[in-house]
Amino acid sequence: MATISLRHIQKIYPNVQVEERRKKKGEDPKKKKNNLKITEEGVVAVDDFNLEIADREFVVFVGPSGCGKSTTLRMVAGLEDITRGDLYIDGVRMNDIEPRDRDIAMVFQNYALYPHMTVRQNLEFPLELRKVPKDQMKKQVDEAAEILGITEYLDRKPKALSGGQRQRVAIGRAIVREPKVLLMDEPLSNLDAKLRNQMRAEIIKLRQRIDSTFIYVTHDQTEAMTLGDRIVIMKDGEVQQIGTPQEVFNKPVNIFVAGFIGMPQMNFYDGKLLKEGDRYVIDVLGARIVPSEDKQARLRERNIAPMDITVGARPEHITLKETEGAMMEGTVDVSEMMGSSIHIHLNAGGNDSIIIVPTLDLGDRDLSIGSKVRFTFAPNVVHMFDRETGKNLEYI
């Protein structure tokens, strides 16, 4: 039972430290590696992070490396100081409270099991430090082991376990003391693809069985989409969008979110937004696409003036069905037969793009390299981004 609120959380690494670290790595200390904001105080690793997490919610922080997602998680854990802002768990301010008193558990990317202890000792360690009585300790350990299916390994040392088993033990050690909050820092990224899928399913099951609130950090958008009740997308220390998987997929607030969520990536083309009387029209690659009515309404509502835009369309929303006046043309680079669908890599007006077409829709079309393909976007799922700011014009 725990709600978490992060209010205006900020993390700044003093310049001295950062420069020193870079100098040691043999890099140019003045050169900026990423686009983190630099103020007089230092490098802003996380800036103005605001989030209210409900009890038992599963929140995923996702973003490219160096975006500040792990730093934020570690601030919640208490492993990093919070430079500015307030962290509350169940309404109690946690900034100055030691990690052990926050009732938080954490699963690390590299498992961080204690190599010199058996699995049982690993699981007992947090209970022992909290002076839980022996018999209760045994009960809790057995229970956690049972949930994760590691009962038979209890007397082995971590070294004798496979990656997946180690990860279960790591999770077991985190849930054994029934923490209010369970933090997971890229827990699956050391596993191979097959195990990762399996563990992902296990984590979903685990959720049903324990009452903790979850915060999960990953750089993998698939994990984020499949696990999260809500997703926080971050970039360069700033929150880009917070929302349910559906929201961030269907209504990306900017070009970054649009590109980051979804696999394969959204296609982007330079285009123009025009206004014909009361209607908005997109001019892209020589085609004219009229956005659907709800989109028209949202644009009108925001009183958008004609401008240069970036047009975005997901590969699965591009179709080869002929629509008059709206067809674009591209040259096939590669086409990959995936079974039920075909991924066609196109070069359209200098942009690389991918189209996913159901195999059945294809007919006997020629898809050899160099052949021409005509395509168009579905007007109800085309996205329009301000080319200057990258913002989605429908959700400014």
Place this chain on the structure above:
Amino acid sequence: MDKKEISVKNALIHGDALTKLSAIVMGAGMIGHKQIVKGLMVLACEVAFVFYMIGTGLHSLSMLPSLGTQAQEKVWNEAKQIYEYTVGDNSQQILLAGVVTCFVIAAIVLLWILQLRHSYNLQKTLEKKGHVPTFKEDIFNLFDKNLHITLMTLPCLGILIFNIVPLVYMISMAFTSYSKEGEHLILFDWNGLTQFQRVLNLQGNIGRQFFQVLRWTIIWAIFATFLNYILGMILAMIINRKDTKWKAFWRFCFVLSIAVPQFVMLMIMNIMLQPSGAINVLLKNLGWISTSLPFWTDATWAKITIIIINLWIGIPYTMLQVTGILQNIPAELYEAAKMDGAGPVKIFFKITLPYMLFVTTPYLISSFVGNINNFNVIYLLSGGGPTYVGDTAGQTDLLVTWLYKLTVDQQYYNLGAVIGIMTFIILTIITLVTYRNSSSYKNEEAFM
């Protein structure tokens, strides 16, 4: 709270009465801000300091500039009808007491600054949060986030008292006339840079010896370091070769020699190589030589002998240390080189050596420093000899063994101190130049 805000200046300007009071009565700020035990402890330090200064400190300090003037004298005691010895000043004790007092004063000043800042911090924290750590919490923190204080206090004290204070004391001797020369063993005086001038003056006797010793020290260090390094590495590589059998056995043979204490081995070597020692006897019996080989009596012979014996001692160490690193060299590198048609010699110089140098630069530097300061080998083998008449330094003396002779044997303390300082300066230059540029120094935190 910003750390910058907590400064002595701010404490004196913006501190409340109690904080300001702690500028005079140390610990007052803490006592007044709910940290009574800690405050009392600081106060006790101040009281102890005052008593120390009144008792001996002030006196020691006042004697420091003159280092004592009263020589021990025989005085005729009329009443007892005997000669009595007056208690004269002992400059060496005065200097030591003076140095110690300086350190005590420095310590109390540091404590003053810290407690003032701490008081101010307490005051601010109280104003803001209304709670400051209790004594119990402080103790708990000493085992948690302040564990480094608990762990490092004793080692630091040890280093301060038995390394830094002695070094400062020794360094200050370099600027005095503390020496058997001119009978300045009990009462001596400051005499500035005189000794440095003597050492650096090439025309003078001491200066000539200094540069002679310095030259040999550097030659020795270079040979001892690099010959051992290269040969040890080659030995390790030969043992680790894929086709070499009984690897563990060979390694054991060489490691065995490390197990015998170095000084034992050195003393035995010294005896075996005497003019009438085992080696010479053996060679004479075999009829190979008629007169003894001058292992220790001829300067050049002595130098070469030392370097060779040092190989015997040093190679197994290098072999051990290098083995692990050699195994870390990625096998692909070798395979790639072999594909390109490189022979073993070429592979060694193009791949192994550069890789090893890259990884072991700090080790090389520390072994170079160790060799410059390598007392045992020289002192026990040749004793620095052969020595020319009138010299204090022998032909194979290093700076350190000369330093030892000058201080322990000859009691030329001031000269010895100067040699020590010169050694330090030379080492500093060498180390700074190489260490700062080494990759390992730059990557100290690569793991974190």
Place this chain on the structure above:
Amino acid sequence: MEDTKRNKLSPRKRLTNFLVHLLLAVLAVIWVLPIFWIILTSFRAEPGAYTNTFLPQGYTLANYIKLFTDRNVLNFPKMFKNTLIIAICCCFFSTFFVLSVAYSLSRMRFKFRKPYMNIAMILGLFPGFMAMIAQYFILKAMGLTEGSAIRIGLIIVYSACTGLGFQIAKGFFDTIPRSIDEAAVMDGATQWQVFTRITMPLAKPIVIYTVMTSFIAPWVDFIFAKVICRANADQFTVAIGLWNMLQKEYIYQWYTCFAAGAVIISIPIAILFIYMQRFYVEGMSGAVKG
């Protein structure tokens, strides 16, 4: 090896192999011979340092017996006891100092950390003897240079500055992933518990290594011991005793006993060394644990 038999080696390769093994054999003889010779000498019946034969003419255990029973001229049993006491105390303090400093520098972040490492580096550049004379004066001022207080003086001298020799241990601690510490902190451990319950067990090799090196130090150092003991024959350590046996006035009578003494103190050191060889190698190459 079955493999080598099956893949017949080329004649050239076989020749190199032969030469390599020959070379190793010659080198091994050079390295082992002096040790072998000392052992032989320790059993030699005829006294004196200089003999006309390489191999002893007669063998006896008398040298060992004399070493441990003759208390009149050079009291070896007493020296052995002195050294043992000093070594045990030293071992305790040095290990604590080295590991404390290494752990703090590796795991904790504090303002004094960088300065400490720089100071340690600078102090390491001073010749050890520079401090030695002054250490003697300081011990003298503390009254630790007379009688049995010398022991305390020696213990202090051997262990006080060991906090400067943290590099190997720190290097080892650095290889233990930080996330293990963090996991322990999240599990509710204080830093002290992390130190004692996580890091120490994980760093067992380096703990053993530190214990051994600090135990051995007093057995093999004779310079500090000589300067601090001066003429207090009562407080001599084994090293001074052995050194004295080779001085002009004793060498004829005591040379074979010297060899016996050398063998006696080499045996435990040899065992320790062979045992810790692997940690030595690991310490240098920085094995990553986890």
